[in-house]
Amino acid sequence: MEIDDQQIGRLLTRRQVIHLFGAGVIASTGATHPVRCLNLPACIVRPEQTEGPFFKDFELHRSDLRVDLSTKSVLSGISIQLIFHVLRVDQDQCTPLSDVKVDLWQCDLNGYYSAFRNRGKNLRKENFLRGYQLTDSEGFAQFTTIFPGWYSGRTVHIHLKLSMEVHHGKAYEFSTQLYFDDALTDHIYSNPPYDRLPERQVRNWNDQIFRRNGGQQLMLDVSPTEAGYTATFPIGLHLPSGN
Numbered sequence: 001m002e003i004d005d006q007q008i009g010r011l012l013t014r015r016q017v018i019h020l021f022g023a024g025v026i027a028s029t030g031a032t033h034p035v036r037c038l039n040l041p042a043c044i045v046r047p048e049q050t051e052g053p054f055f056k057d058f059e060l061h062r063s064d065l066r067v068d069l070s071t072k073s074v075l076s077g078i079s080i081q082l083i084f085h086v087l088r089v090d091q092d093q094c095t096p097l098s099d100v101k102v103d104l105w106q107c108d109l110n111g112y113y114s115a116f117r118n119r120g121k122n123l124r125k126e127n128f129l130r131g132y133q134l135t136d137s138e139g140f141a142q143f144t145t146i147f148p149g150w151y152s153g154r155t156v157h158i159h160l161k162l163s164m165e166v167h168h169g170k171a172y173e174f175s176t177q178l179y180f181d182d183a184l185t186d187h188i189y190s191n192p193p194y195d196r197l198p199e200r201q202v203r204n205w206n207d208q209i210f211r212r213n214g215g216q217q218l219m220l221d222v223s224p225t226e227a228g229y230t231a232t233f234p235i236g237l238h239l240p241s242g243n
Contacts, residue, residue, distance in 0.1 A: 047214030077146030079228030096139030111151030
């Protein structure tokens with residue numbers, strides 16, 4: 001079992017829990033049968049990274065992030081299916097975690113985020129490429145999105161936030177970012193519709209957030225499919241004791 005020594009996650013107050021999950025529905029830490037880490041090498045603790053300036057909780061419970069609900073338009077870009085497997089790490093065991101709120105958000109083909117004004121473009125009313133799913137009884141959550149574009153100062157990435165109630169009315173929250181192999185990005189960017197973009201300025205090795213905060217442990221293992229690409233990302237969480 002691979003374990004990162006960096007402290008990850010933080011506790012939230014009950015008020016913040018209600019803001020995350022709503023007053024009537026608060027996620028629980030569903031416990032299923034424990035799985036030995038020896039038999040589940042995918043139980044990996046990942047480093048936390050900055051949430052960044054573009055998180056917006058629209059409470060969009062959906063798996064396909066490619067549709068902008070405000071305009072009913074489908075964003076162009078190469079499709080990628082992301083499957084997350086969330087587990088609790090406890091000594092020598094890994095237990096799938098159900099009802100974890102998995103939030104994803106990212107920029108579009110041209111490097112713009114919805115829900116904000118960025119680079120002079122007002123997208124506050126749009127909600128493309130963001131949404132959440134709750135993990136099922138085996139700890140899985142699945143999304144369909146597009147391969148991201150890029151913007152000045154950053155390598156290609158996707159934002160991830162995990163939230164769940166733990167104990168005594170508090171919640172656990174973990175934020176990080178996901179990355180792609182530069183060779184894959186170069187290949188995708190050499191084909192339509194990405195080939196019309198200007199040459200990107202930042203790669204993984206010279207992105208400060210990637211380099212200083214364990215970006216190599218946050219790389220997506222991407223495989224081609226008939227529809228585009230797919231990647232499964234297992235992540236183990238050290239939850240606070242007492243729950």
